[in-house]
Amino acid sequence: MSPRKRGLTEEAATTAILQACRMLRLPTIRGQFPELADGAARDQMSYRGFLAELLMAECDDRARRRSERRIKAASFPRDKSLRAFDxxxxxxxxxxxxxxxxxxxxxxxxxxxxxxxxxxxxxxxxxxxxxxxxxxxxxxxxxxxxxxxxxxxxxxxxxxxxxxxxxxxxxxxxxxxxxxxxxxxxxxxxxxxxxxxxxxxxxxxxxxxxxxxxxxxxxxxxxxxxxxxxxxxxxxxxxxxxxxxxxxxxxxxxxxxxxxxxx
The missing domain is CATH 3.40.50.300 (P-loop containing nucleotide triphosphate hydrolases)
Incomplete structure:
Protein backbone atom coordinates (compact mmCIF):
# COMPACT_ATOMS: atom_id res chain seq x y z
CA MET A 1 0.00 0.00 0.00
CA SER A 2 1.19 3.56 -0.68
CA PRO A 3 1.93 5.97 2.20
CA ARG A 4 -1.25 7.88 1.29
CA LYS A 5 -3.42 4.74 1.58
CA ARG A 6 -1.81 3.95 4.91
CA GLY A 7 -2.56 7.48 6.02
CA LEU A 8 1.10 8.31 6.73
CA THR A 9 2.37 11.84 6.92
CA GLU A 10 5.51 12.72 4.96
CA GLU A 11 7.52 12.57 8.19
CA ALA A 12 6.07 9.17 9.12
CA ALA A 13 6.71 7.90 5.59
CA THR A 14 10.35 8.99 5.81
CA THR A 15 10.72 7.18 9.13
CA ALA A 16 9.13 4.05 7.68
CA ILE A 17 11.50 4.13 4.70
CA LEU A 18 14.53 4.45 6.96
CA GLN A 19 13.36 1.53 9.11
CA ALA A 20 12.63 -0.63 6.06
CA CYS A 21 16.05 0.15 4.54
CA ARG A 22 17.74 -0.94 7.77
CA MET A 23 15.75 -4.17 7.89
CA LEU A 24 16.41 -4.91 4.21
CA ARG A 25 20.05 -3.75 4.44
CA LEU A 26 19.80 -1.05 1.78
CA PRO A 27 22.24 1.60 3.08
CA THR A 28 22.57 3.48 -0.22
CA ILE A 29 18.82 3.92 -0.64
CA ARG A 30 18.59 4.97 3.00
CA GLY A 31 21.23 7.63 2.45
CA GLN A 32 20.15 8.89 -0.97
CA PHE A 33 16.38 8.56 -1.13
CA PRO A 34 15.55 12.11 0.16
CA GLU A 35 17.73 13.73 -2.52
CA LEU A 36 16.51 11.33 -5.22
CA ALA A 37 12.90 11.84 -4.17
CA ASP A 38 13.25 15.62 -4.43
CA GLY A 39 14.85 15.24 -7.86
CA ALA A 40 12.11 12.88 -9.00
CA ALA A 41 9.45 15.38 -7.95
CA ARG A 42 11.18 18.23 -9.80
CA ASP A 43 11.58 16.12 -12.94
CA GLN A 44 8.05 14.73 -12.67
CA MET A 45 9.49 11.23 -12.81
CA SER A 46 7.15 8.26 -12.91
CA TYR A 47 6.92 5.90 -9.94
CA ARG A 48 8.69 3.21 -11.97
CA GLY A 49 11.43 5.64 -12.98
CA PHE A 50 11.98 6.73 -9.37
CA LEU A 51 12.08 3.11 -8.17
CA ALA A 52 14.59 2.27 -10.92
CA GLU A 53 16.82 5.18 -9.84
CA LEU A 54 16.77 3.99 -6.24
CA LEU A 55 17.56 0.37 -7.10
CA MET A 56 20.30 1.27 -9.60
CA ALA A 57 21.93 3.52 -7.00
CA GLU A 58 21.95 0.64 -4.52
CA CYS A 59 23.34 -1.80 -7.11
CA ASP A 60 26.06 0.62 -8.26
CA ASP A 61 27.16 1.29 -4.69
CA ARG A 62 27.22 -2.42 -3.85
CA ALA A 63 29.38 -3.07 -6.93
CA ARG A 64 31.75 -0.31 -5.83
CA ARG A 65 32.03 -1.73 -2.32
CA ARG A 66 32.66 -5.24 -3.69
CA SER A 67 35.46 -3.86 -5.86
CA GLU A 68 36.97 -2.11 -2.86
CA ARG A 69 36.85 -5.36 -0.86
CA ARG A 70 38.49 -7.33 -3.68
CA ILE A 71 41.23 -4.72 -4.07
CA LYS A 72 41.85 -4.77 -0.32
CA ALA A 73 41.91 -8.59 -0.30
CA ALA A 74 44.56 -8.56 -3.06
CA SER A 75 47.06 -7.03 -0.57
CA PHE A 76 48.62 -4.60 -3.02
CA PRO A 77 51.44 -2.68 -1.29
CA ARG A 78 50.34 0.66 -2.80
CA ASP A 79 47.75 2.15 -5.13
CA LYS A 80 48.72 2.13 -8.80
CA SER A 81 46.46 2.78 -11.78
CA LEU A 82 46.84 2.72 -15.54
CA ARG A 83 45.66 6.34 -15.64
CA ALA A 84 48.71 7.32 -13.62
CA PHE A 85 51.16 5.40 -15.81
CA ASP A 86 53.31 7.62 -18.04
Missing part, protein backbone atom coordinates in the same frame (compact mmCIF):
# COMPACT_ATOMS: atom_id res chain seq x y z
CA UNK A 87 53.51 5.75 -21.34
CA UNK A 88 55.39 8.65 -22.95
CA UNK A 89 58.24 8.16 -20.47
CA UNK A 90 58.83 4.57 -21.60
CA UNK A 91 58.45 4.06 -25.37
CA UNK A 92 59.22 0.33 -24.94
CA UNK A 93 55.71 -0.21 -23.56
CA UNK A 94 52.87 -0.28 -26.08
CA UNK A 95 49.89 1.49 -24.51
CA UNK A 96 47.47 -0.34 -26.82
CA UNK A 97 48.76 -3.72 -25.62
CA UNK A 98 48.42 -2.70 -21.97
CA UNK A 99 44.89 -1.34 -22.45
CA UNK A 100 43.93 -4.58 -24.18
CA UNK A 101 45.25 -6.47 -21.16
CA UNK A 102 43.15 -4.17 -18.96
CA UNK A 103 40.02 -5.80 -20.40
CA UNK A 104 41.17 -8.88 -18.43
CA UNK A 105 40.20 -11.37 -21.11
CA UNK A 106 43.53 -13.10 -20.45
CA UNK A 107 42.51 -13.55 -16.79
CA UNK A 108 39.19 -14.96 -17.91
CA UNK A 109 41.09 -17.49 -20.05
CA UNK A 110 43.60 -18.33 -17.29
CA UNK A 111 46.60 -17.12 -19.33
CA UNK A 112 49.90 -15.85 -17.87
CA UNK A 113 51.58 -12.45 -18.14
CA UNK A 114 55.29 -11.65 -17.79
CA UNK A 115 56.65 -8.14 -17.25
CA UNK A 116 60.41 -8.16 -17.80
CA UNK A 117 62.77 -5.21 -17.38
CA UNK A 118 65.19 -3.33 -15.18
CA UNK A 119 64.29 -1.47 -12.00
CA UNK A 120 62.43 1.78 -12.54
CA UNK A 121 60.90 0.81 -15.88
CA UNK A 122 57.34 0.40 -14.64
CA UNK A 123 57.02 -3.36 -14.10
CA UNK A 124 55.54 -3.23 -10.61
CA UNK A 125 53.31 -0.29 -11.50
CA UNK A 126 51.80 -2.24 -14.40
CA UNK A 127 51.56 -5.43 -12.34
CA UNK A 128 49.59 -3.69 -9.60
CA UNK A 129 47.51 -1.60 -12.01
CA UNK A 130 46.47 -4.61 -14.11
CA UNK A 131 45.78 -6.59 -10.94
CA UNK A 132 43.59 -3.75 -9.74
CA UNK A 133 41.71 -3.72 -13.04
CA UNK A 134 41.08 -7.46 -12.63
CA UNK A 135 39.78 -6.97 -9.09
CA UNK A 136 37.46 -4.20 -10.26
CA UNK A 137 36.06 -6.52 -12.92
CA UNK A 138 35.13 -9.14 -10.34
CA UNK A 139 38.16 -11.45 -10.32
CA UNK A 140 39.80 -12.66 -7.13
CA UNK A 141 43.35 -11.32 -7.07
CA UNK A 142 46.33 -11.83 -4.77
CA UNK A 143 49.62 -9.92 -4.85
CA UNK A 144 52.83 -11.17 -3.24
CA UNK A 145 56.57 -10.80 -3.46
CA UNK A 146 58.31 -13.89 -4.80
CA UNK A 147 60.50 -14.29 -1.72
CA UNK A 148 57.53 -13.83 0.62
CA UNK A 149 55.58 -16.48 -1.25
CA UNK A 150 58.46 -18.96 -1.13
CA UNK A 151 59.03 -18.32 2.58
CA UNK A 152 55.34 -18.90 3.25
CA UNK A 153 55.44 -22.17 1.31
CA UNK A 154 58.52 -23.37 3.20
CA UNK A 155 56.88 -22.59 6.54
CA UNK A 156 53.68 -24.31 5.43
CA UNK A 157 55.66 -27.40 4.41
CA UNK A 158 57.39 -27.47 7.79
CA UNK A 159 54.00 -27.18 9.53
CA UNK A 160 52.47 -29.86 7.29
CA UNK A 161 50.06 -27.26 5.85
CA UNK A 162 51.52 -27.13 2.34
CA UNK A 163 48.53 -28.59 0.50
CA UNK A 164 46.19 -26.06 2.14
CA UNK A 165 48.49 -23.17 1.27
CA UNK A 166 48.92 -24.26 -2.34
CA UNK A 167 45.15 -24.76 -2.64
CA UNK A 168 44.54 -21.26 -1.26
CA UNK A 169 46.83 -19.71 -3.86
CA UNK A 170 45.28 -21.97 -6.48
CA UNK A 171 41.79 -20.60 -5.89
CA UNK A 172 42.45 -16.96 -6.78
CA UNK A 173 41.78 -15.98 -10.38
CA UNK A 174 44.97 -13.94 -10.71
CA UNK A 175 48.17 -14.40 -8.72
CA UNK A 176 50.56 -11.44 -9.07
CA UNK A 177 54.17 -12.33 -8.15
CA UNK A 178 56.50 -9.34 -7.94
CA UNK A 179 60.30 -9.16 -7.82
CA UNK A 180 60.86 -12.61 -9.24
CA UNK A 181 64.56 -12.94 -9.98
CA UNK A 182 65.92 -10.62 -7.30
CA UNK A 183 67.14 -13.47 -5.12
CA UNK A 184 68.54 -16.94 -5.69
CA UNK A 185 66.22 -19.68 -4.49
CA UNK A 186 67.43 -23.00 -3.18
CA UNK A 187 66.10 -26.12 -4.82
CA UNK A 188 63.42 -26.68 -2.17
CA UNK A 189 62.05 -23.14 -2.50
CA UNK A 190 62.08 -23.36 -6.29
CA UNK A 191 60.26 -26.70 -6.24
CA UNK A 192 57.59 -25.34 -3.91
CA UNK A 193 57.05 -22.34 -6.17
CA UNK A 194 56.83 -24.72 -9.11
CA UNK A 195 54.04 -26.59 -7.31
CA UNK A 196 52.01 -23.38 -7.03
CA UNK A 197 52.50 -22.65 -10.72
CA UNK A 198 51.57 -26.21 -11.67
CA UNK A 199 48.40 -26.01 -9.56
CA UNK A 200 47.35 -22.95 -11.56
CA UNK A 201 48.51 -24.07 -15.02
CA UNK A 202 45.93 -23.40 -17.76
CA UNK A 203 43.27 -22.84 -15.08
CA UNK A 204 44.03 -19.53 -13.36
CA UNK A 205 46.31 -16.70 -14.39
CA UNK A 206 49.73 -15.81 -13.03
CA UNK A 207 51.32 -12.41 -13.66
CA UNK A 208 54.97 -11.89 -12.74
CA UNK A 209 57.38 -8.97 -12.75
CA UNK A 210 61.10 -9.73 -13.04
CA UNK A 211 64.27 -7.71 -13.48
CA UNK A 212 65.91 -10.65 -15.27
CA UNK A 213 65.38 -11.84 -18.81
CA UNK A 214 64.40 -15.49 -19.08
CA UNK A 215 68.00 -16.39 -19.96
CA UNK A 216 69.11 -15.05 -16.57
CA UNK A 217 66.59 -16.99 -14.52
CA UNK A 218 69.13 -19.72 -13.90
CA UNK A 219 70.56 -17.37 -11.27
CA UNK A 220 67.26 -17.62 -9.41
CA UNK A 221 66.38 -21.21 -10.25
CA UNK A 222 69.75 -22.93 -10.22
CA UNK A 223 68.50 -26.27 -11.53
CA UNK A 224 68.37 -25.80 -15.34
CA UNK A 225 65.58 -28.32 -15.92
CA UNK A 226 63.42 -26.84 -13.16
CA UNK A 227 64.15 -23.36 -14.49
CA UNK A 228 63.04 -24.39 -17.98
CA UNK A 229 59.84 -25.92 -16.59
CA UNK A 230 59.01 -22.74 -14.65
CA UNK A 231 59.64 -20.54 -17.71
CA UNK A 232 57.37 -22.86 -19.70
CA UNK A 233 54.58 -22.54 -17.09
CA UNK A 234 54.83 -18.74 -17.11
CA UNK A 235 54.96 -18.20 -20.86
CA UNK A 236 52.69 -20.81 -22.48
CA UNK A 237 49.89 -18.95 -24.31
CA UNK A 238 50.84 -15.85 -22.34
CA UNK A 239 51.75 -12.22 -22.96
CA UNK A 240 55.28 -10.91 -22.48
CA UNK A 241 55.98 -7.20 -22.05
CA UNK A 242 59.59 -6.03 -22.16
CA UNK A 243 59.79 -2.78 -20.19
CA UNK A 244 63.42 -2.15 -21.17
CA UNK A 245 66.55 -1.07 -19.32
CA UNK A 246 66.18 2.72 -19.03
CA UNK A 247 64.84 3.71 -15.63
CA UNK A 248 62.31 6.48 -16.16
CA UNK A 249 62.27 7.08 -12.39
CA UNK A 250 65.98 7.86 -12.56
CA UNK A 251 65.48 9.98 -15.68
CA UNK A 252 62.65 11.87 -13.94
CA UNK A 253 64.83 12.52 -10.89
CA UNK A 254 67.72 13.75 -13.06
CA UNK A 255 65.39 16.05 -14.99
CA UNK A 256 64.06 17.54 -11.76
CA UNK A 257 67.60 18.05 -10.46
CA UNK A 258 68.72 19.73 -13.68
CA UNK A 259 65.64 21.94 -13.65
CA UNK A 260 66.34 22.95 -10.02
CA UNK A 261 69.99 23.69 -10.82
CA UNK A 262 69.06 25.88 -13.77
CA UNK A 263 66.38 27.78 -11.86
Missing amino acids: FDANPNIDAAVVHTLATCEWVNKGEPLCLIGDSGTGKSHLLIALGTEAAMKGFRVRYTLATKLVNELVEAADDKQLSKTIARYGRVDLLCIDELGYMELDRRGAELLFQVLTEREEKNSVAIASNESFGGWTKTFTDPRLCAAIVDRLTFNGAIIQTGTESYRLAHTKAQTEHADSA
Whole structure:
Protein backbone atom coordinates (compact mmCIF):
# COMPACT_ATOMS: atom_id res chain seq x y z
CA MET A 1 0.00 0.00 0.00
CA SER A 2 1.19 3.56 -0.68
CA PRO A 3 1.93 5.97 2.20
CA ARG A 4 -1.25 7.88 1.29
CA LYS A 5 -3.42 4.74 1.58
CA ARG A 6 -1.81 3.95 4.91
CA GLY A 7 -2.56 7.48 6.02
CA LEU A 8 1.10 8.31 6.73
CA THR A 9 2.37 11.84 6.92
CA GLU A 10 5.51 12.72 4.96
CA GLU A 11 7.52 12.57 8.19
CA ALA A 12 6.07 9.17 9.12
CA ALA A 13 6.71 7.90 5.59
CA THR A 14 10.35 8.99 5.81
CA THR A 15 10.72 7.18 9.13
CA ALA A 16 9.13 4.05 7.68
CA ILE A 17 11.50 4.13 4.70
CA LEU A 18 14.53 4.45 6.96
CA GLN A 19 13.36 1.53 9.11
CA ALA A 20 12.63 -0.63 6.06
CA CYS A 21 16.05 0.15 4.54
CA ARG A 22 17.74 -0.94 7.77
CA MET A 23 15.75 -4.17 7.89
CA LEU A 24 16.41 -4.91 4.21
CA ARG A 25 20.05 -3.75 4.44
CA LEU A 26 19.80 -1.05 1.78
CA PRO A 27 22.24 1.60 3.08
CA THR A 28 22.57 3.48 -0.22
CA ILE A 29 18.82 3.92 -0.64
CA ARG A 30 18.59 4.97 3.00
CA GLY A 31 21.23 7.63 2.45
CA GLN A 32 20.15 8.89 -0.97
CA PHE A 33 16.38 8.56 -1.13
CA PRO A 34 15.55 12.11 0.16
CA GLU A 35 17.73 13.73 -2.52
CA LEU A 36 16.51 11.33 -5.22
CA ALA A 37 12.90 11.84 -4.17
CA ASP A 38 13.25 15.62 -4.43
CA GLY A 39 14.85 15.24 -7.86
CA ALA A 40 12.11 12.88 -9.00
CA ALA A 41 9.45 15.38 -7.95
CA ARG A 42 11.18 18.23 -9.80
CA ASP A 43 11.58 16.12 -12.94
CA GLN A 44 8.05 14.73 -12.67
CA MET A 45 9.49 11.23 -12.81
CA SER A 46 7.15 8.26 -12.91
CA TYR A 47 6.92 5.90 -9.94
CA ARG A 48 8.69 3.21 -11.97
CA GLY A 49 11.43 5.64 -12.98
CA PHE A 50 11.98 6.73 -9.37
CA LEU A 51 12.08 3.11 -8.17
CA ALA A 52 14.59 2.27 -10.92
CA GLU A 53 16.82 5.18 -9.84
CA LEU A 54 16.77 3.99 -6.24
CA LEU A 55 17.56 0.37 -7.10
CA MET A 56 20.30 1.27 -9.60
CA ALA A 57 21.93 3.52 -7.00
CA GLU A 58 21.95 0.64 -4.52
CA CYS A 59 23.34 -1.80 -7.11
CA ASP A 60 26.06 0.62 -8.26
CA ASP A 61 27.16 1.29 -4.69
CA ARG A 62 27.22 -2.42 -3.85
CA ALA A 63 29.38 -3.07 -6.93
CA ARG A 64 31.75 -0.31 -5.83
CA ARG A 65 32.03 -1.73 -2.32
CA ARG A 66 32.66 -5.24 -3.69
CA SER A 67 35.46 -3.86 -5.86
CA GLU A 68 36.97 -2.11 -2.86
CA ARG A 69 36.85 -5.36 -0.86
CA ARG A 70 38.49 -7.33 -3.68
CA ILE A 71 41.23 -4.72 -4.07
CA LYS A 72 41.85 -4.77 -0.32
CA ALA A 73 41.91 -8.59 -0.30
CA ALA A 74 44.56 -8.56 -3.06
CA SER A 75 47.06 -7.03 -0.57
CA PHE A 76 48.62 -4.60 -3.02
CA PRO A 77 51.44 -2.68 -1.29
CA ARG A 78 50.34 0.66 -2.80
CA ASP A 79 47.75 2.15 -5.13
CA LYS A 80 48.72 2.13 -8.80
CA SER A 81 46.46 2.78 -11.78
CA LEU A 82 46.84 2.72 -15.54
CA ARG A 83 45.66 6.34 -15.64
CA ALA A 84 48.71 7.32 -13.62
CA PHE A 85 51.16 5.40 -15.81
CA ASP A 86 53.31 7.62 -18.04
CA PHE A 87 53.51 5.75 -21.34
CA ASP A 88 55.39 8.65 -22.95
CA ALA A 89 58.24 8.16 -20.47
CA ASN A 90 58.83 4.57 -21.60
CA PRO A 91 58.45 4.06 -25.37
CA ASN A 92 59.22 0.33 -24.94
CA ILE A 93 55.71 -0.21 -23.56
CA ASP A 94 52.87 -0.28 -26.08
CA ALA A 95 49.89 1.49 -24.51
CA ALA A 96 47.47 -0.34 -26.82
CA VAL A 97 48.76 -3.72 -25.62
CA VAL A 98 48.42 -2.70 -21.97
CA HIS A 99 44.89 -1.34 -22.45
CA THR A 100 43.93 -4.58 -24.18
CA LEU A 101 45.25 -6.47 -21.16
CA ALA A 102 43.15 -4.17 -18.96
CA THR A 103 40.02 -5.80 -20.40
CA CYS A 104 41.17 -8.88 -18.43
CA GLU A 105 40.20 -11.37 -21.11
CA TRP A 106 43.53 -13.10 -20.45
CA VAL A 107 42.51 -13.55 -16.79
CA ASN A 108 39.19 -14.96 -17.91
CA LYS A 109 41.09 -17.49 -20.05
CA GLY A 110 43.60 -18.33 -17.29
CA GLU A 111 46.60 -17.12 -19.33
CA PRO A 112 49.90 -15.85 -17.87
CA LEU A 113 51.58 -12.45 -18.14
CA CYS A 114 55.29 -11.65 -17.79
CA LEU A 115 56.65 -8.14 -17.25
CA ILE A 116 60.41 -8.16 -17.80
CA GLY A 117 62.77 -5.21 -17.38
CA ASP A 118 65.19 -3.33 -15.18
CA SER A 119 64.29 -1.47 -12.00
CA GLY A 120 62.43 1.78 -12.54
CA THR A 121 60.90 0.81 -15.88
CA GLY A 122 57.34 0.40 -14.64
CA LYS A 123 57.02 -3.36 -14.10
CA SER A 124 55.54 -3.23 -10.61
CA HIS A 125 53.31 -0.29 -11.50
CA LEU A 126 51.80 -2.24 -14.40
CA LEU A 127 51.56 -5.43 -12.34
CA ILE A 128 49.59 -3.69 -9.60
CA ALA A 129 47.51 -1.60 -12.01
CA LEU A 130 46.47 -4.61 -14.11
CA GLY A 131 45.78 -6.59 -10.94
CA THR A 132 43.59 -3.75 -9.74
CA GLU A 133 41.71 -3.72 -13.04
CA ALA A 134 41.08 -7.46 -12.63
CA ALA A 135 39.78 -6.97 -9.09
CA MET A 136 37.46 -4.20 -10.26
CA LYS A 137 36.06 -6.52 -12.92
CA GLY A 138 35.13 -9.14 -10.34
CA PHE A 139 38.16 -11.45 -10.32
CA ARG A 140 39.80 -12.66 -7.13
CA VAL A 141 43.35 -11.32 -7.07
CA ARG A 142 46.33 -11.83 -4.77
CA TYR A 143 49.62 -9.92 -4.85
CA THR A 144 52.83 -11.17 -3.24
CA LEU A 145 56.57 -10.80 -3.46
CA ALA A 146 58.31 -13.89 -4.80
CA THR A 147 60.50 -14.29 -1.72
CA LYS A 148 57.53 -13.83 0.62
CA LEU A 149 55.58 -16.48 -1.25
CA VAL A 150 58.46 -18.96 -1.13
CA ASN A 151 59.03 -18.32 2.58
CA GLU A 152 55.34 -18.90 3.25
CA LEU A 153 55.44 -22.17 1.31
CA VAL A 154 58.52 -23.37 3.20
CA GLU A 155 56.88 -22.59 6.54
CA ALA A 156 53.68 -24.31 5.43
CA ALA A 157 55.66 -27.40 4.41
CA ASP A 158 57.39 -27.47 7.79
CA ASP A 159 54.00 -27.18 9.53
CA LYS A 160 52.47 -29.86 7.29
CA GLN A 161 50.06 -27.26 5.85
CA LEU A 162 51.52 -27.13 2.34
CA SER A 163 48.53 -28.59 0.50
CA LYS A 164 46.19 -26.06 2.14
CA THR A 165 48.49 -23.17 1.27
CA ILE A 166 48.92 -24.26 -2.34
CA ALA A 167 45.15 -24.76 -2.64
CA ARG A 168 44.54 -21.26 -1.26
CA TYR A 169 46.83 -19.71 -3.86
CA GLY A 170 45.28 -21.97 -6.48
CA ARG A 171 41.79 -20.60 -5.89
CA VAL A 172 42.45 -16.96 -6.78
CA ASP A 173 41.78 -15.98 -10.38
CA LEU A 174 44.97 -13.94 -10.71
CA LEU A 175 48.17 -14.40 -8.72
CA CYS A 176 50.56 -11.44 -9.07
CA ILE A 177 54.17 -12.33 -8.15
CA ASP A 178 56.50 -9.34 -7.94
CA GLU A 179 60.30 -9.16 -7.82
CA LEU A 180 60.86 -12.61 -9.24
CA GLY A 181 64.56 -12.94 -9.98
CA TYR A 182 65.92 -10.62 -7.30
CA MET A 183 67.14 -13.47 -5.12
CA GLU A 184 68.54 -16.94 -5.69
CA LEU A 185 66.22 -19.68 -4.49
CA ASP A 186 67.43 -23.00 -3.18
CA ARG A 187 66.10 -26.12 -4.82
CA ARG A 188 63.42 -26.68 -2.17
CA GLY A 189 62.05 -23.14 -2.50
CA ALA A 190 62.08 -23.36 -6.29
CA GLU A 191 60.26 -26.70 -6.24
CA LEU A 192 57.59 -25.34 -3.91
CA LEU A 193 57.05 -22.34 -6.17
CA PHE A 194 56.83 -24.72 -9.11
CA GLN A 195 54.04 -26.59 -7.31
CA VAL A 196 52.01 -23.38 -7.03
CA LEU A 197 52.50 -22.65 -10.72
CA THR A 198 51.57 -26.21 -11.67
CA GLU A 199 48.40 -26.01 -9.56
CA ARG A 200 47.35 -22.95 -11.56
CA GLU A 201 48.51 -24.07 -15.02
CA GLU A 202 45.93 -23.40 -17.76
CA LYS A 203 43.27 -22.84 -15.08
CA ASN A 204 44.03 -19.53 -13.36
CA SER A 205 46.31 -16.70 -14.39
CA VAL A 206 49.73 -15.81 -13.03
CA ALA A 207 51.32 -12.41 -13.66
CA ILE A 208 54.97 -11.89 -12.74
CA ALA A 209 57.38 -8.97 -12.75
CA SER A 210 61.10 -9.73 -13.04
CA ASN A 211 64.27 -7.71 -13.48
CA GLU A 212 65.91 -10.65 -15.27
CA SER A 213 65.38 -11.84 -18.81
CA PHE A 214 64.40 -15.49 -19.08
CA GLY A 215 68.00 -16.39 -19.96
CA GLY A 216 69.11 -15.05 -16.57
CA TRP A 217 66.59 -16.99 -14.52
CA THR A 218 69.13 -19.72 -13.90
CA LYS A 219 70.56 -17.37 -11.27
CA THR A 220 67.26 -17.62 -9.41
CA PHE A 221 66.38 -21.21 -10.25
CA THR A 222 69.75 -22.93 -10.22
CA ASP A 223 68.50 -26.27 -11.53
CA PRO A 224 68.37 -25.80 -15.34
CA ARG A 225 65.58 -28.32 -15.92
CA LEU A 226 63.42 -26.84 -13.16
CA CYS A 227 64.15 -23.36 -14.49
CA ALA A 228 63.04 -24.39 -17.98
CA ALA A 229 59.84 -25.92 -16.59
CA ILE A 230 59.01 -22.74 -14.65
CA VAL A 231 59.64 -20.54 -17.71
CA ASP A 232 57.37 -22.86 -19.70
CA ARG A 233 54.58 -22.54 -17.09
CA LEU A 234 54.83 -18.74 -17.11
CA THR A 235 54.96 -18.20 -20.86
CA PHE A 236 52.69 -20.81 -22.48
CA ASN A 237 49.89 -18.95 -24.31
CA GLY A 238 50.84 -15.85 -22.34
CA ALA A 239 51.75 -12.22 -22.96
CA ILE A 240 55.28 -10.91 -22.48
CA ILE A 241 55.98 -7.20 -22.05
CA GLN A 242 59.59 -6.03 -22.16
CA THR A 243 59.79 -2.78 -20.19
CA GLY A 244 63.42 -2.15 -21.17
CA THR A 245 66.55 -1.07 -19.32
CA GLU A 246 66.18 2.72 -19.03
CA SER A 247 64.84 3.71 -15.63
CA TYR A 248 62.31 6.48 -16.16
CA ARG A 249 62.27 7.08 -12.39
CA LEU A 250 65.98 7.86 -12.56
CA ALA A 251 65.48 9.98 -15.68
CA HIS A 252 62.65 11.87 -13.94
CA THR A 253 64.83 12.52 -10.89
CA LYS A 254 67.72 13.75 -13.06
CA ALA A 255 65.39 16.05 -14.99
CA GLN A 256 64.06 17.54 -11.76
CA THR A 257 67.60 18.05 -10.46
CA GLU A 258 68.72 19.73 -13.68
CA HIS A 259 65.64 21.94 -13.65
CA ALA A 260 66.34 22.95 -10.02
CA ASP A 261 69.99 23.69 -10.82
CA SER A 262 69.06 25.88 -13.77
CA ALA A 263 66.38 27.78 -11.86
